[in-house]
Amino acid sequence: MATEFLCKICRGVLNGKTSIILAAQKVNSSKRGLVYLNPEIGNYTSFTHPSFQLKEGEEYIYTCPICHAQLNSTKYNHLVRILMIDDDGKEFNIYFSDIAGEKCTYKIRGAKIESRGPDAGLYGKYFDVPEEDRKYL
Ligand SMILES: [Zn+2]
Secondary structure: OOOEEEEOOOOOOEOOOOOOOEEEEEOOOEEEEEEEEOOOOOOOEEEEEOOOOOOOOOOOEOOOOOOOOOOOOOOOOOOEEEEEOOOOOEEEEEEEEOOOOOOOEEEEEEEEEEEEEEOOOHHHHHOOOOOOHHHHH
């Protein structure tokens, strides 16, 4: 089974063969479009149509292209959450920054937290919680 990335609300599959496809809108702007993210954790190459380009340092609201639910976390400021199901059928929470250009990813299953990217220190504090509280993440 290939890795799947799912919307946290509708559990619709967000990835095609080579990209995770999300709808994005710049905060306080009407500019919106589709963003194609690399599904490899820690690979931050992404692309968009030339008519909609992500501007480094700007914040974006990500939504599911299937159900239109907002994917930005209401709990963790500046992080977006989607789900990942790996080859073995294990489910993870995947968090990444809603600020264009910030390279960090957190892959979480239960108490196990894996962080990736040169900017992982930016939001690592969110997940630095006592073991017994991790089930609430
Ligand atoms: Zn959805």
